Amino acid sequence: MTASATTAAVDKRRVILDAAVRVFARQGFHTCRVSDIADEAGVAYGLVYHYFSSKEEILDTLFLERWDVMLAAISEADASRSSPREKLYAIAAFIIDSYRHDPDLMKVIIVEVTRAANTFGRTHLAKIREAYEQIAAIVARAQAEGTFRREITPQFASLAFYGLVEQVLTSWIFEAGGAGEEELERAKGLIVETICRGLER
Amino acid sequence: MTASATTAAVDKRRVILDAAVRVFARQGFHTCRVSDIADEAGVAYGLVYHYFSSKEEILDTLFLERWDVMLAAISEADASRSSPREKLYAIAAFIIDSYRHDPDLMKVIIVEVTRAANTFGRTHLAKIREAYEQIAAIVARAQAEGTFRREITPQFASLAFYGLVEQVLTSWIFEAGGAGEEELERAKGLIVETICRGLER
């Protein structure tokens, strides 16, 4: 059995991470047991500890993996030659598409990390703020160019923008059925429209 | 021994609830122990079970007490003869003043209930939605009157408004020093201005 013969050789570490996403999403980080993750992944209990030193580290890993991708996406949007409104649209679209692609993962990140002021939020505060600051920088530049008005600070604008995106995701997370394709697409425009009308001159 | 006879008689139930707010805010609901609450309240921890049937019930009580006050405040704002913008201002002001008055309590409600999609959020979903719906009703009526444009659904508008308020509170919760008086006042106007520009014709 050569490596080339089994290109799909399972990476158990990945299997565990993916299972953890489903379990955290379903039961919550504090409420689930490590054995739930192992069961969901179809591996022995101890293997979880072979790859991760604790339950916390699994969540940390999930958050950091995804958040870095998001920071890269924001950077990319910012680097483009688009208008501020288009940049914000790209960011909202990226986050919403992330949710479309893996709603459980986004749920975990928002519910267990981004809003968990006591534990993980505290730990990853700096990382979380990086996103806010990148968005604020886009706004600041738009203000300097005269596209956005100056009455609202870039920090506040960033808060409003990201807060709305997260609130929309949260509403989908809470909904039993989740959101339909159409709703996802429409939301992108609505979010940007709502915020930018508040920001543009 | 009636309550009126001993005005200085401490209401131990209240003492426990207030202590729970501080402990939940500091350590988080899942991370704290019932004995932490008892210690903070200065009572034996058997007494906690004299007044509450479980740790959960304490959080439920705190949430429901406060949320009912907020629903009443929204109703009152809605019942006034003010403009839609003024109504939303009144609501934002009420929530921010609640935070000013007891930041720990608002932190607990937002972090442990409002955003906890797995446990308490699920339990209190209907109650939480009542607030969204009342706000949406204000928007809907403003649209019917022609003050707000119809491109954005009242539900989305409500989400955007409440989401921004909560995001602003969250940013204060995460900040080490919290927010100053001035910042609190300014935020009220900024929130309403940002959202209403997006909603008004």
Add this chain to the structure above:
Amino acid sequence: MTASATTAAVDKRRVILDAAVRVFARQGFHTCRVSDIADEAGVAYGLVYHYFSSKEEILDTLFLERWDVMLAAISEADASRSSPREKLYAIAAFIIDSYRHDPDLMKVIIVEVTRAANTFGRTHLAKIREAYEQIAAIVARAQAEGTFRREITPQFASLAFYGLVEQVLTSWIFEAGGAGEEELERAKGLIVETICRGLER
């Protein structure tokens, strides 16, 4: 049921300590489980942790309790007007009588603490040495008085004396039947005779 009616009201903490002695003696500290102690004591598992913060703390407590009694006994022997030989006899007698009274406890102290160079011995080294030093002081004074010869340092003499006592106890500990009354009494004399012949002029 008044307090005077039940003078024998059980001190559960004591019950746990006594049970721990039997379990440690039978199975060894590392080999036994906390549940074995709880079972032996006839109490619930959690009560062990109500009184002690860890399995280690139980052993620490047992050792310190007993060792302090022994240090006091050595001091008392030293303070008497007896000859050096009589002082050493009193000490040997005390230790051997301790063994007679509670062989399990002495076994635990010797096997798990006094000779465990890696863990507990390391922790309680200072305390253990206090005993050696008190015995050495007796020897030193006997040398100064001219009763003992000076070729052997007090430190070495102390080692030899205490080492012989411990070795004798160890041999009883290892023996299936333990030692008879007569053997215990005879040992006191033999130990002192053997060591003092080596020390006296």
Add this chain to the structure above:
Amino acid sequence: MTASATTAAVDKRRVILDAAVRVFARQGFHTCRVSDIADEAGVAYGLVYHYFSSKEEILDTLFLERWDVMLAAISEADASRSSPREKLYAIAAFIIDSYRHDPDLMKVIIVEVTRAANTFGRTHLAKIREAYEQIAAIVARAQAEGTFRREITPQFASLAFYGLVEQVLTSWIFEAGGAGEEELERAKGLIVETICRGLER
């Protein structure tokens, strides 16, 4: 590939045993993990199980290897034409030189086997007693020859002799710096002098 063909071929079994000595000495048998031994030896830890069936077997092997050498040394001393005092000196010298050559190994044997009445001591009791008995035989013969007095049984004398040697080693084991060359040499004489004055007529 024979052993003689590759003189530099490392005997991995030996490497593992030597590593185990260091690890047992440093952390203790119960406190160390098999992987610690493998790491110290620089091999994968599956290999440990290729050579030994369990962690216990490693300690058993170390003890038996060394103890057999010691029994042989005692036999040799006994077989010589020396005086009883010289025989005991030879034995003390052998044990102390063993410590000089490999203090970790002696520490492991004393702390983990010889004094561990519950586990390994119990297992190897017969083997341990062989040494005591050989020494007792030397004493008995000296008594028969009239060199040693008969008040003290050979068994007790053997206990006293071996106990003192072990106590001296133990004191070095506990000491931070260990013992200097000079101290090692001097101890041989002191031990024999102390014990033999107690035994000789």
Add this chain to the structure above:
DNA sequence: CATGAATGAGACTTCATTCAT
């Protein structure tokens, strides 16, 4: 009302051992 000793289920984590490669 008030106390805090007592209970015991349950969680996390460790680690000796196996086994496929």
Add this chain to the structure above:
DNA sequence: TATGAATGAAGTCTCATTCAT
């Protein structure tokens, strides 16, 4: 021989909850 991923039993410790006083 050699590797280290995989297994899962077992142990420590926590803590919500009960209850006798």
